[in-house]
Amino acid sequence: MNGSSSVASNFSLWRKADILVMGSISAGYLLLSRLLIGFRPEQVFLLAVVNVLYFISRGTRKFIIGFGIFVIYWIIFDYMKAFPNYLYSTVHIQSLYELEKGIFGISLNGLVLTPNEYWLSHSRTILDVMSGFFYLTWIPVPLLFGCYLFYTNRPLFLKFAFTFFLVNMIGFVIYYIYPAAPPWYVAEHGFAFDPHTPCGIGGLAKFDAFFHVEIFKSLYSKSSNVFAAMPSLHSAYPTIVFYYSLKNKMGYKSIFFAIIMMGVWFGAVYTGHHYMLDVLAGIACAITGIILFNWLVKKRIFSGFFERMVRLTS
Numbered sequence: 001m002n003g004s005s006s007v008a009s010n011f012s013l014w015r016k017a018d019i020l021v022m023g024s025i026s027a028g029y030l031l032l033s034r035l036l037i038g039f040r041p042e043q044v045f046l047l048a049v050v051n052v053l054y055f056i057s058r059g060t061r062k063f064i065i066g067f068g069i070f071v072i073y074w075i076i077f078d079y080m081k082a083f084p085n086y087l088y089s090t091v092h093i094q095s096l097y098e099l100e101k102g103i104f105g106i107s108l109n110g111l112v113l114t115p116n117e118y119w120l121s122h123s124r125t126i127l128d129v130m131s132g133f134f135y136l137t138w139i140p141v142p143l144l145f146g147c148y149l150f151y152t153n154r155p156l157f158l159k160f161a162f163t164f165f166l167v168n169m170i171g172f173v174i175y176y177i178y179p180a181a182p183p184w185y186v187a188e189h190g191f192a193f194d195p196h197t198p199c200g201i202g203g204l205a206k207f208d209a210f211f212h213v214e215i216f217k218s219l220y221s222k223s224s225n226v227f228a229a230m231p232s233l234h235s236a237y238p239t240i241v242f243y244y245s246l247k248n249k250m251g252y253k254s255i256f257f258a259i260i261m262m263g264v265w266f267g268a269v270y271t272g273h274h275y276m277l278d279v280l281a282g283i284a285c286a287i288t289g290i291i292l293f294n295w296l297v298k299k300r301i302f303s304g305f306f307e308r309m310v311r312l313t314s
Contacts, residue, residue: 013055013056013061022050022054022055026047026050026051029043029047029075030043030044030047033078037078037081037082046071063150065309065312065313066150066154066158066161067146067150067161069161069162070143070164070165073165073168076168077168077172081225084195084225085175085179086179086193086225086227088176088179089176090179091179091180091193091227092181092230093185093191093192093193094191096180096229096275097183097186100275100277101113101114103277104275104276104277108121114183114275115269115275116183116184116269116270117187119203119270120203120272123203125210128206128210129210131203131263131270131271132204132206132207132208132210132216132267133207133263134264134266134267135204135216135268136215137260137264138234138264139237141237141241141257141260142164142237142240142241145160145241145245146160146164149248150313153248154310154313154314155310156247157313158306158309158310158313159244159247163240163244163290163293164237166289166292166293167285167286167288167289168233170288171282174230174231175230179225179227179228180228180278181226181227181229182202182229182272182273182274182278183272183273184200184201184202184272185197185226185227187272188200197226198221198226199221199223201216201220202272202273203271203272204271204273229275229278230277231281231282231284232268232278232282233285234268234273234274234282235264235265235268235274235278235282235283236283236285236286236289237264238261238265240289240290241260242254242257242258242260242261243286243290265279
């Protein structure tokens with residue numbers, strides 16, 4: 001009897017309707033990707049992972065449905081390549097640099113330097129390595145933290161996932177309203193705007209050189225836009241994780257996430273990827289997204305959809 005029940009359960013994972021829906025979504029994604037940004041092997045890899053997890057078992061189906069919000073975020077971020085923000089608004093290069101210097105300028109030998117310029121002339125190998133390791137946590141830590149919440153606190157996981165998505169959407173909107181060049185761009189190209197500039201890795205090149213690898217060179221070659229420094233979503237992500245670690249009452253474990261958070265903030269400035277203003281804007285973006293999501297939950301604006309997601313992933 002149990003065997004028959006198990007067979008029926010497995011068979012239900014392969015309903016014709018599910019196959020048609022996932023097949024249509026997969027084909028649509030590949031076609032749209034081909035039209036917007038061109039075909040790439042990682043698109044097939046993404047679809048393979050999503051489809052395998054969706055059909056292999058009920059547990060993995062719940063997992064990929066829950067993490068679907070992160071998949072959607074990645075696709076939107078990837079598609080931004082087709083719509084460069086510099087086509088829609090003036091890119092801020094010198095104005096942001098001067099504002100940073102005016103607020104956070106450091107006087108040295110008769111000159112006023114931005115914090116990025118100060119660290120460029122006061123770099124240390126230990127800081128190069130430390131900043132690189134902190135920067136490598138940018139995506140893995142939120143995803144691993146999400147996995148932990150998924151298996152220990154499913155409702156809070158969904159709140160974390162939707163907050164993460166909301167903060168990104170806020171950040172993406174600002175990217176288009178206020179395109180901004182990162183500090184490494186000014187250091188390498190000055191204040192002239194060049195839309196064809198490839199994405200650089202700034203001070204992270206020292207991390208690659210120290211370990212004789214091309215980790216950051218490879219990662220940033222896939223970047224969607226050079227002129228998306230404001231706000232620093234690198235700084236926003238660990239802020240969200242730290243907040244939800246407190247919400248989950250993780251005690252001393254939250255100290256680990258606080259260290260990661262502050263390490264990423266420092267690394268963003270030290271490596272020349274963001275101004276202090278970008279970091280503060282990223283933190284503000286995270287706080288705004290958290291407050292807005294909590295308000296939406298309190299007002300039960302998306303309560304029906306949220307409750308349905310809880311049922312689908314439980």
